[in-house]
Amino acid sequence: MFSLVDFLTSFLWRKALMAATGFTWMAFVFTHMLGNLMVFAGPQTYNRYSYLLIHNPMLPVAELLLCVFVILHATTGIILWHLNFRAKPKKYAVSAKGSKASPVAARTMIFSGAFVAAFLVFHLATFKYGQNTIVVYDGQPMRDLYLLVSTAFKSNAYVAWYLIALALIGVHLSHGFASAFQSLGVNHPRYTPVIQFLGIAYAVVVSCGFMALPIYFKFFL
Ligand code: HEM
Numbered sequence: 208m209f210s211l212v213d214f215l216t217s218f219l220w221r222k223a224l225m226a227a228t229g230f231t232w233m234a235f236v237f238t239h240m241l242g243n244l245m246v247f248a249g250p251q252t253y254n255r256y257s258y259l260l261i262h263n264p265m266l267p268v269a270e271l272l273l274c275v276f277v278i279l280h281a282t283t284g285i286i287l288w289h290l291n292f293r294a295k296p297k298k299y300a301v302s303a304k305g306s307k308a309s310p311v312a313a314r315t316m317i318f319s320g321a322f323v324a325a326f327l328v329f330h331l332a333t334f335k336y337g338q339n340t341i342v343v344y345d346g347q348p349m350r351d352l353y354l355l356v357s358t359a360f361k362s363n364a365y366v367a368w369y370l371i372a373l374a375l376i377g378v379h380l381s382h383g384f385a386s387a388f389q390s391l392g393v394n395h396p397r398y399t400p401v402i403q404f405l406g407i408a409y410a411v412v413v414s415c416g417f418m419a420l421p422i423y424f425k426f427f428l
Pocket of ligand 1: 236266270323352356420421
């Protein structure tokens, strides 16, 4: 019988699973970044937007899916890396010029991925499960997430940590984007450079969009 282990270790399914879970997270990260840009519309807009999101009845389903997907993505990534590591004693291919054939971002995906996981734990502890101050607009009490985010980004340590973390997340996303297309079989001399460019563009937009928050609260407010 085809077990879960067979499924996770079968080459094609494993690649497809990595790509599908990665794309879902990329879509979430992009919309999360757009939502966070609401801070520029002021505290009330940001808090009202967060309130609507938190009280959306579909939120628990989305959270469960994100949770399952990140676990599947990480587990499959570790299996893939382990098999690759065992298959190649020399570890990396070397080009005719003597340089390593795959770019640094590709060779360090396992480490940047582990970093993203550690960032997520810290991030959720800070914001999702952080201080719960209540603000009232038109008689409606809601969580003052604007206060939480703006206070966190007054701290030099938080700003430095977020700027470094967001740059590293950008590296993971940029290579992950191109790699997911390759995993789904889209590998053509004509389209691959376009996909790689789109991956870099996506990662730059996402990282810079998020970076705008610590920079704004620290230096402009
Ligand atoms: C400046 C950067 C960021 C800010 C200000 C920010 C802000 C927030 C806030 C305020 C929450 C809590 C929302 C709630 O209580 O439901 C949250 C949740 C979350 N953030 Fe971020 N975020 C940032 C970057 C990121 C990045 C880069 C990722 C992913 C790599 C991420 C992933 C998440 C996740 C998974 C949640 C939980 C969502 C949920 O359970 O509803 N965030 N973020």
